[in-house]
Amino acid sequence: MATDKAENGGNTTSGFDPQSMEAYVVKDPQAMALNMARAMENLGKAASVWIAPREKGELVDPVSEPLVEMVKTMNRVAEYWMADPKRTVEAQAHLMNSLFGVWMKSLSRLSGTDAAAAPEPVKDKRFADADWQRNPFFDFLRQAYLIISDWAEKLVDNTEGLDEHTRHKAGFYVKQLTAALSPQNFLFTNPQTFRETVSTHGANLVKGMQMLAEDIAAGKGDLKMRQTDESKFAVGRNMAVTPGKVVAQSDVCEVIQYEPTTKKVLKRPLLICPPWINKFYILDLNPQKSFIKWCVDQGHTVFVISWVNPDERHAEKDWLAYIREGVDFALDTVEKATGEREVNAIGYCVGGTLLSAAMALHAQEGNKRIASATLFTTQVDFTYAGDLKVFVDEEQVTGLEERMRRQGYLDGSKMATAFNMLRSSELIWPYFVNNYLKGQDPNAFDLLYWNADSTRMAAANHSYYLRNCYLYNNLSQGRMQLDGKTLSLKDVKVPIYNLATREDHIAPAKSVYLGSASFGGPVTFVLSGSGHIAGVVNPPDKQKYQFWTSEKRPADYEDWLVSASETAGSWWPHWQAWIEKLDNERVDARKPGGDALNAIADAPGSYVLARV
Known part of the structure; x- marks a missing residue:
């Protein structure tokens, strides 16, 4: 058989070079x-x-x-x-x-x-x-x-x-x-x-099977597949290192206030409500990627809720408990530390859903402490909630509730697995091949370290979330019941900056956009490039991705996208300009705790250190 070789890497005019099989011969x-x-x-x-x-x-x-x-x-x-x-x-x-x-x-x-055909792209x-x-x-x-x-x-x-x-x-x-x-x-x-x-x-294969045994042992009988070299990271050492103090603590959260870096700061403090499904330091991975540090440097007095990693003692902590002992407790803490009643609030993912419900509850109670709200990849309407809805129907939720009832919480690894399954071709199988078939240690990657640092979910809290949001969509439909009140997002009149990300597999942009119409006040909808994490954690100096804005508010997300104009780079400066347009009054910088609160511990506190 003729084997005339072409120039490109040993290919032949016949389409197959037998010598190319040499690498596969033992x-x-x-x-x-x-x-x-x-x-x-x-x-x-x-x-x-x-x-x-x-x-x-x-x-x-x-x-x-x-x-x-x-x-x-x-x-x-x-x-x-x-x-x-x-x-x-x-x-x-x-x-x-x-x-x-x-x-x-x-x-x-x-x-x-x-x-041989020309290689396909x-x-x-x-x-x-x-x-x-x-x-x-x-x-x-x-x-x-x-x-x-x-x-x-x-x-x-x-x-x-x-x-x-x-x-x-x-x-x-x-x-x-x-x-x-x-x-x-x-x-x-x-x-x-x-x-x-x-x-x-x-x-x-010798190394790969050894790694498999180690990963099963690390999961205490379940496979805990390593996605990064965890030895290279430690919270408080090279992650979550923005200087600050824990100034208050409840059963469900610690409240961290960060040290100022500017002589003058915005009069309105900034309170961040992250998701309890993951740990807050996704917003403080390292000084180069830290949204928290960037906000401090822009003159915000930043407070962050650090949720407890719950165990059986927190089984009955439901959404109302997370609002009263989390959001409201943090608002009280901000007022004690700064003397300010009005705050700019941020909610990320399910933290934003909780914050939205809290604002609807506050509206009925005459509580006006949240003067503006920013929502990162937050769903309040779950009509188009994406592939996570696969796991939520009456039969599956009932079975999950029974399992949670036995131990008082949902193991964090179960939720982490569900999230990984949404992108299994990227987050599961490449690591299976690399670790166990190639026998190669994964690279050190801070984002994947955070991703593996999963948290448990308190049984009552998680059950309420699944039923009222994913299963019945009660929040957007004005049917959610909290503290004897029926909530309506139309009661929320404060300005809202609603950020979605274009490639989000957890909170699809179409779902986030639909939720914008649920609120009763002005909503600025912004679409960022990339996904649920990278589209949010996108420092301006990296010059990555882009964002889209539009003054038009058509009913459909697809029509909005056609009308939107694109801006290169991070959305962070656009958000800062939005905040300053609402209220740019400045005061002297504030030390953590002010004169009323003593520091309990250095940031990032103790709750975030609890590992599953």
Whole structure:
């Protein structure tokens, strides 16, 4: 067979160079066999670590519950296609014809009768390695996988008779299955892991299985997959280091006030209400990325709520408790420390949802302490809440409540897994391949350290949130009940800066935009580039991403986007200008606690240090 080589990396005019297979040929079978035995020994250790807490009854494995839900949902799809033999045959024929075409093309390349095609632009970064196209074997796997994935998704799309929620669940589960079954995730169907195994004689698997055992041990019987080198970070040492003091503490939160860096500060203090689902220091990762430090440098007197990492003692702490002992407690603290009753408030994600409910409650009580509110990636209307709604229906919420009732809280790892599943092809499987198949330690990345530093959710609080927001959408519909009152966001008349991010998978921009219409006062809607975290934590000096604004307020998000104008860089200065336009009066800088409160501890306090 002719093997005239082209200039680009050893490709041949016949489309296949047999010499390219050299990297996949085992050179030292004895060393390979020895390392395979050692890898299996480490795999056995991993299995022992996984089994031990289950045998002792220390860990009740809930894996069957989501599997049952998935099987039940997918059965609805299968029933439709199997009910009519004609539909079944047509669907199978369509798949087989597509696969047969790829198979014939691959045979032609192997036989040398089909010239190599120019490489396709890489659209899926899972298949960025050149051999996914250059090598006929891997090229066939790649194309067959993409065909089958697309076919499976279309089966769901074309299934008739499904209600919207079931179709949403089925589509989500299909994406999870196809992401898991990607040839990238298996040792000998991924060219990189195949070559790595051959070149190291299997030493990568020895290390990978050792890491698997360590990660299961770290999860106390559950897999706690490492995404970063955690040894490089420590809260209070090189993360969350903006100087400040804890000036007050309740059962559910600590309140931190930060040291001023300017001689004059805005008269209105700034109170930040972060989500309790994650820790507050996403806004204070390091001095270069810290939104908190940037605000201090702009002349804000910054207070931050640091939520407790709850345990069984907090089981009955519900939304009202988080408002009274969290938001209201922090407002009292701000007033004692500064003498000011009016504050500018910020709520991030579910922290913004809680803040919105608190403002609606305050409106009925005549409480006017929050003079303006900024909402980061916050949903108050959950009509278009995205893939997280897959996990929320009456049956699933009831089951979750029963599990939370037994221990008083939801383990943080469960919520972290749900968030990772929203982007499993980026947040789960690449780390599975890198850690356990390649045997490589992950890089040090502060954002992923924070992401892994998960928190528990108090049972009553989480149950109230799921039912009133995701399940019944009570807040936007004026049906939420708190402290004997029925809340309406139309009662909230203060100016609101409502920030969404364009690629958000947790609080979709369309959902955030829809929520803007729920409030009774002026709302400035701003759309940032990137996603739920990077679109918010975007310091101006990085000159990254962009943001969009528009004076128009059409009913649909898509129409707003057409009307919006784009500005390069961070939205932070735009927000600062909005704040100063509301009230730019300045006073002398304030020390933490003022004359009324003594410091309890240095920032970032003790609540944030509790690990799951």
